[in-house]
Every structure is written in structure tokens, then in C-alpha cells.
Amino acid sequence: MVVSVRDVAAAASVSVGTVSNVLNRPEKVSPATVERVTQAIEELGFVRNDAARQLRAGRSRSIALIVLDAGNPFFAEVARGAEDRAAESGMSVLLGNSDERSDREDAYLELFREQRVNGVLVTPVDRDLDRLARLHAGGVPVVLVDHEDAERSFGSVSVDDVEGGYVAVSHLLSTGRRRIAFIGGPGTIRQVADRLEGARRAVAQTDGATLEVVEMPALSVLQGRAAGELLRDRPAAERPDGVFAANDLLAVGALQAFTLMADLQVPRDIALIGYDDIDFAAATVVPLSSIRQPAHLIGYTAVDLLLKELDEPDGEHERTVRFQPELVVRESTAG
Amino acid sequence: MVVSVRDVAAAASVSVGTVSNVLNRPEKVSPATVERVTQAIEELGFVRNDAARQLRAGRSRSIALIVLDAGNPFFAEVARGAEDRAAESGMSVLLGNSDERSDREDAYLELFREQRVNGVLVTPVDRDLDRLARLHAGGVPVVLVDHEDAERSFGSVSVDDVEGGYVAVSHLLSTGRRRIAFIGGPGTIRQVADRLEGARRAVAQTDGATLEVVEMPALSVLQGRAAGELLRDRPAAERPDGVFAANDLLAVGALQAFTLMADLQVPRDIALIGYDDIDFAAATVVPLSSIRQPAHLIGYTAVDLLLKELDEPDGEHERTVRFQPELVVRESTAG
DNA sequence: GAGGTTGTATGAATCGTTTCAAAGCGTAGC
DNA sequence: GCTACGCTTTGAAACGATTCATACAACCTC
Numbered sequence: 116m117v118v119s120v121r122d123v124a125a126a127a128s129v130s131v132g133t134v135s136n137v138l139n140r141p142e143k144v145s146p147a148t149v150e151r152v153t154q155a156i157e158e159l160g161f162v163r164n165d166a167a168r169q170l171r172a173g174r175s176r177s178i179a180l181i182v183l184d185a186g187n188p189f190f191a192e193v194a195r196g197a198e199d200r201a202a203e204s205g206m207s208v209l210l211g212n213s214d215e216r217s218d219r220e221d222a223y224l225e226l227f228r229e230q231r232v233n234g235v236l237v238t239p240v241d242r243d244l245d246r247l248a249r250l251h252a253g254g255v256p257v258v259l260v261d262h263e264d265a266e267r268s269f270g271s272v273s274v275d276d277v278e279g280g281y282v283a284v285s286h287l288l289s290t291g292r293r294r295i296a297f298i299g300g301p302g303t304i305r306q307v308a309d310r311l312e313g314a315r316r317a318v319a320q321t322d323g324a325t326l327e328v329v330e331m332p333a334l335s336v337l338q339g340r341a342a343g344e345l346l347r348d349r350p351a352a353e354r355p356d357g358v359f360a361a362n363d364l365l366a367v368g369a370l371q372a373f374t375l376m377a378d379l380q381v382p383r384d385i386a387l388i389g390y391d392d393i394d395f396a397a398a399t400v401v402p403l404s405s406i407r408q409p410a411h412l413i414g415y416t417a418v419d420l421l422l423k424e425l426d427e428p429d430g431e432h433e434r435t436v437r438f439q440p441e442l443v444v445r446e447s448t449a450g
Numbered sequence: 451m452v453v454s455v456r457d458v459a460a461a462a463s464v465s466v467g468t469v470s471n472v473l474n475r476p477e478k479v480s481p482a483t484v485e486r487v488t489q490a491i492e493e494l495g496f497v498r499n500d501a502a503r504q505l506r507a508g509r510s511r512s513i514a515l516i517v518l519d520a521g522n523p524f525f526a527e528v529a530r531g532a533e534d535r536a537a538e539s540g541m542s543v544l545l546g547n548s549d550e551r552s553d554r555e556d557a558y559l560e561l562f563r564e565q566r567v568n569g570v571l572v573t574p575v576d577r578d579l580d581r582l583a584r585l586h587a588g589g590v591p592v593v594l595v596d597h598e599d600a601e602r603s604f605g606s607v608s609v610d611d612v613e614g615g616y617v618a619v620s621h622l623l624s625t626g627r628r629r630i631a632f633i634g635g636p637g638t639i640r641q642v643a644d645r646l647e648g649a650r651r652a653v654a655q656t657d658g659a660t661l662e663v664v665e666m667p668a669l670s671v672l673q674g675r676a677a678g679e680l681l682r683d684r685p686a687a688e689r690p691d692g693v694f695a696a697n698d699l700l701a702v703g704a705l706q707a708f709t710l711m712a713d714l715q716v717p718r719d720i721a722l723i724g725y726d727d728i729d730f731a732a733a734t735v736v737p738l739s740s741i742r743q744p745a746h747l748i749g750y751t752a753v754d755l756l757l758k759e760l761d762e763p764d765g766e767h768e769r770t771v772r773f774q775p776e777l778v779v780r781e782s783t784a785g
Numbered sequence: 786g787a788g789g790t791t792g793t794a795t796g797a798a799t800c801g802t803t804t805c806a807a808a809g810c811g812t813a814g815c
Numbered sequence: 816g817c818t819a820c821g822c823t824t825t826g827a828a829a830c831g832a833t834t835c836a837t838a839c840a841a842c843c844t845c
Contacts, residue, residue, distance in 0.1 A: 167801035
């Protein structure tokens with residue numbers, strides 16, 4: 116029923132070795148034989164068994180990518196970048212969604228180890244990298260995505276979130292805002308903590324500027340809206356005049372809350388800036404200023420680092436790449 | 451370097467068969483032996499080689515899912531549903547993104563065949579199902595997702611899009627709207643064509659109701675906004691008073707266009723309804739009415755059908771599941 | 786104590802592909 | 816006619832987990 120190289124070999128009256136050569140090194144085989152074998156493959160409907168191939172090779176031809184939230188447009192774009200680079204080298208990407216849960220991250224890690232992936236790209240859920248370190252020690256290249264490794268023990272592709280937070284709030288301050296609010300998620304998430312740190316620095320440099328922190332349980336539109344309502348419903352004098360949201364989903368939610376109050380206008384009364392510059396940001400009612408991260412490039416570069424590591428494990432190539440975030444000004448912070 | 455069952459067996463002074471039993475049927479092995487083997491596994495850091503396992507088993511433990519656009523929240527949710535059901539049976543889902551391109555779909559199909567996946571869930575790019583039929587004939591179960599198979603040759607999970615279009619426009623008509631506009635994508639996409647067909651039927655049943663079609667090149671927020679601007683910039687008398695968008699992304703875009711014109715109000719002057727009921731729909735400036743599709747359930751059910759087919763290929767189980775869409779009324783179509 | 790039963794452990798064979806040393810064959814050079 | 820060389824093909828070994836018929840031991844039962 117299932118057609119193997121052996122069957123193809125028999126049908127084409129050649130040895131199995133020749134069939135394999137036709138499949139993998141056709142230039143080593145005479146044109147006539149290639150033709151004969153190709154035809155046999157066609158006729159029998161032969162499909163290579165990848166498991167056997169991998170078993171022999173000892174490695175697969177895939178790369179694992181574990182992200183915090185596959186539904187987030189930012190990570191969707193990172194994944195696309197990773198796929199693009201992998202495809203260039205004939206590899207494929209296996210996507211895992213940890214949903215910000217450590218146990219799910221572990222489960223995927225285990226699964227991918229059994230699959231003998233060539234390497235793992237991961238946006239770690241927490242800062243405990245022990246498991247990853249063990250994986251790495253076990254010979255599996257690891258590249259951190261959107262996360263920097265303090266000890267430099269494995270590769271990483273990151274964006275300077277402290278700088279991003281600094282740029283965002285500096286921009287708000289430069290438009291004359293002084294009462295700044297930061298809408299963030301759980302402080303345990305590194306990205307959130309770093310962006311807040313940057314915000315703090317910017318505020319500290321400006322006389323009369325204040326910063327308050329609104330911490331929400333998740334980085335979602337719904338939570339952003341709740342946070343926005345909280346701020347909006349205060350007496351006008353106590354409202355912030357500039358809001359920095361830790362990501363665009365939160366910003367979009369906050370924007371909705373603000374827009375629904377008739378006498379409150381963005382950016383006239385409150386300026387608002389988000390983070391990530393997802394496609395939606397340019398398409399909200401009041402187009403949203405944001406901090407752009409090169410999502411596609413992050414994924415692309417991460418795979419690139421991984422492939423270099425695979426090619427020459429002890430080579431002198433770059434192991435850490437850090438991008439600078441970029442301010443994108445739109446209407447929500449005008450004037 | 452790489453640890454195999456053989457090494458574990460030696461370390462625990464048992465046979466390889468016993469190691470395999472500990473791994474797969476621990477109840478067949480005496481507790482003392484289990485303990486000894488487990489410890490050896492731990493000490494040596496043994497990780498099962500999935501390729502060898504699959505080779506022997508003849509099949510993998512994964513299911514392929516190919517979607518039109520992994521970035522679309524609707525498909526993200528379908529994928530999540532599929533994963534959930536697969537996980538219940540100890541299987542994993544391999545996700546492929548065809549990006550609405552036939553060649554990418556083919557490439558993934560080939561890749562997954564080589565991987566000997568247990569089955570393929572696919573939202574086909576076009577209506578030419580020949581390749582899928584061949585795959586199916588070759589013994590790989592195929593389940594169509596969000597697509598119905600006219601010939602009933604393979605399983606399918608779909609939602610009645612004609613009914614959905616009918617319900618959407620009937621709702622607009624019931625609020626007194628008569629000049630209906632349909633904002634759609636390329637008519638070659640089955641979902642779009644069906645929803646339009648439903649809209650036509652509803653209009654045909656109502657005296658004095660008219661339907662115009664605005665066809666955009668893609669189902670995105672940006673295109674929706676462009677379509678909305680087109681309608682909005684007409685003299686008030688020539689504007690539609692009810693708009694049905696083929697999906698929520700288009701609807702969100704149109705809403706933005708409408709909202710930006712001061713003397714045009716939703717729903718007072720134009721009612722607007724979308725399709726899919728993505729999370730964003732409930733969170734737009736004017737909460738969006740929509741047609742809900744049970745995205746999670748679609749994915750869940752598709753895997754379920756596949757597993758049933760695997761369990762008893764000739765069993766008398768359901769092969770086709772069809773869900774009814776559900777009207778979700780929010781502010782954008784009030785009064 | 787012969788025969789039966791149960792519980793546990795064994796290890797060679799197997800899956801399908803790739804690899805690689807060796808063989809086959811034709812041709813050119815002397 | 817012999818050797819040498821290049822091009823092509825061969826086929827057995829290997830990858831690592833699983834399976835299954837078989838062996839062994841211990842315990843009952845009559």
C-alpha cells in the first residue's frame with residue numbers, strides 16, 4: 116500500500132541507492148536514469164517518508180518558535196518573518212503558543228526536543244532561563260526573541276524597550292504634557308517593566324512632570340478600555356494629559372473609552388501613545404501614535420542567527436542583535 | 451553523545467524492550483524496574499527520538515491545519531479550537547498559512563504528506579479540490595474547514611454563509627433601512643459570494659429595498675476604510691442607510707470612515723453590520739453588530755471529525771457538520 | 786511433583802531512507 | 816593488450832524506538 120524507495124527502485128530497475136541519489140543529488144545520476152526513476156516515482160505516487168529521513172540524518176529540517184500570544188498581531192508578524200528566513204534555507208517553522216504560561220512553554224519545549232528541531236526561538240514567559248540553558252547545553256541552539264540575555268549564554272534578538280519607553284514619554288512631554296499616566300500590564304512581564312523604566316527616566320528629566328502607573332491584569336483591548344474609563348471618569352483637573360500605553364491593544368481600548376466621552380477629545384485634552392505599531396494602530400478613529408518595533412525583521416533575524424550558529428557553532432559571528440525602537444507620530448499626539 | 455534506549459537499557463541493566471515498556475506501558479513492568487529505568491533516563495538525560503518512533507508506527511501524532519490568513523483573529527481562534535481538541539487526544543497541530551495563495555497551499559500539503567500527518571484540515575484557497583481529492587484517495591483523511599464540499603467526498607465543517615448574509619440584511623431591513631450597500635472582497639472567495647447571495651435574497655423579499663455592491667480587492671481594515679470613504683463622500687441623499695460588510699475588518703474600516711465625518715452618525719444615518727464577530731467588534735467606538743461564527747467550535751469540531759474518521763474509517767459517523775450563524779446586535783444597528 | 790497460570794523480561798526483527806566503500810564498465814593512453 | 820581513470824551504479828549497514836513471540840520464574844492446585 117505505502118510506496119517506499121524499494122518499490123520505486125524495483126519499478127525502475129535500479130538500486131535503492133540510485134533512487135536516493137535521484138532524490139538528493141540528481142547531478143550524480145545519468146539523465147536517462149533520472150528520467151526512468153522520476154517516472155516510476157510519478158506512477159507509483161511515491162512520497163518520501165520524512166521520519167525515516169530524519170532518523171538517518173539525526174536532525175530535522177525545522178525550527179521551533181514559541182511565542183507568548185499567537186493572536187497578537189505583533190507576534191503574528193514575527194512568525195511571518197521567521198518563516199520567510201527559514202524558507203530561504205529550505206527549513207520550516209513549527210509554531211507554539213505558550214499563552215504566557217510556563218507549563219505550556221515547557222510542554223512545547225519537550226515536544227520540540229523529541230522532534231529534534233534544529234533550534235528553538237523563544238520569547239520566554241519568565242526570566243527563569245534554566246530550562247533553556249539546559250536545552251542549550253544539550254546541543255540545541257537557542258535564540259531569545261524580544262528578550263535579552265544578560266549572561267550572553269545564548270543568542271538573542273531584542274529591541275531596547277527602555278529606550279522605547281523613554282522616547283514615547285519624551286514625545287508626550289515635548290508636546291507640553293506634564294501629567295503622564297502609564298497604562299501597563301503585570302509588572303512581571305519584562306517588556307512592561309522596561310517600558311515603564313524608560314518612561315520614568317524621561318519624566319525625571321523634566322521639571323514639573325509627574326508619572327502615575329495604572330497596572331492592569333492583561334495587555335488586551337478590554338483591559339485598556341477599563342483603564343481608560345478609570346482615567347476618564349475623574350474630574351477633569353485630575354486627569355492625566357498624556358497617556359502612554361504599554362502596547363497598542365491597551366491604547367486602542369483606552370482610546371475607545373476616551374472617544375465615548377463627548378467633551379473629552381484626543382489629542383486636545385489627552386494625548387495618547389501606544390507601543391508595537393500594529394496595523395490596527397494606523398486605522399483607529401484617531402490614528403494612534405506608537406513606537407514601532409521591526410516585527411518582521413525580528414523574526415527574520417532570529418532565524419538568521421540560528422542558522423549561522425548551526426553552520427559554524429564556534430564561529431565568530433554575532434550572537435546578539437538589538438534593534439532601536441522608532442517613534443511614529445500620528446494624530447493622537449498632535450499639538 | 452546522543453542517548454538512546456540502548457544506553458538507558460545498559461545503565462539500568464535491562465533490555466531495550468523493557469525500556470520501551472516503561473515508556474509506553476509502565477503497568478506491564480514491575481514497580482522496581484520502572485523506578486530503576488526512570489532513574490537511568492533521568493541521569494542520562496534521555497529524550498525520545500520522535501522520528502524513530504514515527505517510522506516504526508508508520509504515522510505521526512500530528513494533524514495539519516492550513517488556513518487562509520493566520521493573522522486574522524477568526525482563524526487564530528479556529529486554530530486554538532483545533533489545538534484544544536487535538537491536545538485532548540494527545541495530538542499536536544501543525545499550522546500552515548497559505549496566505550490565500552494556491553502555491554503555498556500546495557507546498558504545505560506536500561510538506562505535511564512527507565511528515566505523514568494523521569490528517570489535514572484545510573480552508574481551501576480555491577474551489578479546485580483535485581489535489582485534496584488525490585490526497586484523500588491516498589489514505590489521508592481531509593476535513594474542509596469553513597468550506598462545504600458539494601460532492602460529499604470528504605468531511606467538512608462549515609457555517610451557512612448564505613443564511614448569515616440573509617440574517618444580516620434582514621436585520622438591517624427590520625430597522626427600517628432600505629438602501630443597502632454590501633462591502634465585499636473579491637467575488638472569487640466563496641465566503642464573500644455566499645454572503646452576498648444571502649443579502650440578495652433578503653432584499654428581494656422586501657418591497658422598495660435596493661442593494662448595491664462595493665467590491666474591494668481585499669478583506670482588510672484599510673480596504674474597508676476606503677470603501678467607507680467612497681460611500682460617505684456622496685451627497686447625503688445618495689448614501690446607503692444600511693451597510694453590510696463581508697467581514698469585521700472591512701466593517702471596522704468603514705466605521706472609521708463614517709465616524710470621521712462630523713454630521714454623519716452611526717447608526718442614526720447609516721446602520722452598519724459586519725461578519726465574524728471578532729473580539730475587536732465589541733470594542734470599536736460604536737460597538738459593531740455582527741454575525742457570529744463559532745470559530746473555536748469550528749476548529750474543535752473539525753479535529754473531532756478527523757479523529758472519528760481515523761478511529762473507524764468506514765464507520766457510520768457524521769462527516770459533515772454545518773453551523774448556523776448567529777446575529778449579534780450592538781449599537782451600530784440600533785433603532 | 787506434574788501441570789497450569791500469572792507476571793515479568795528478553796532481544797531479534799522491523800520501519801524507510803541515506804550513506805559510502807566498492808564494483809562495474811567504457812574509454813584513453815602507451 | 817594492459818593499466819589507469821572517470822563516471823555511474825550497487826547494496827549492505829546504520830539511524831533509534833517499538834513489537835511480539837518466547838523464555839523464565841514464581842506460585843498454585845490437585
